[in-house]
Amino acid sequence: MSILADTPKPPYYAVIFTSIRTAGDNGYSETAHRMLELAEQQPGYLGVESAREDIGITVSYWTDLESIKNWKADAEHLEAQKTGRQLWYESFKVRISKVERDYGI
């Protein structure tokens, strides 16, 4: 994930997931990798950007709210969310937002 997401002209949606991890891997890395792989296959998926330092930030981009809802309800993803709450994250926040404008170089 070393490049910026090539998203279309707005509007589209961004899911901003920020987190603080607990100590130890505990299977996190493998699942995180698998979730990125799975997300890419979902209808409405537009791209992802991710970085971790003191905190982790993963922003995934989607065509619409329905696609975000469906991805949240994916069975394998639900299992990962459960383990995330119980084991991997000390705290996290998910923000669903609508991208209204963008620019860059």
Added chain:
Amino acid sequence: MSILADTPKPPYYAVIFTSIRTAGDNGYSETAHRMLELAEQQPGYLGVESAREDIGITVSYWTDLESIKNWKADAEHLEAQKTGRQLWYESFKVRISKVERDYGI
């Protein structure tokens, strides 16, 4: 910046700034630090979250679009944006988005 932003109940706005840096510091770190300091003092500022790995992601949160517009037009910030385009960033993207919903632990 080791904690998650303590934002109010939505709606509010998120500016998602993702970037790839050029090689060398070239004064970047000092200016980046100063910009965070300045941003905090702006009307409508709600918080910031930031991490850099292969790419950098900084998400700043704001009460409304007017506050974002005013911060973008700040004289010292304009100067930093100019140097960013010329010197610090190989590529970047700014996405202005409206946070409609959030949850977390």
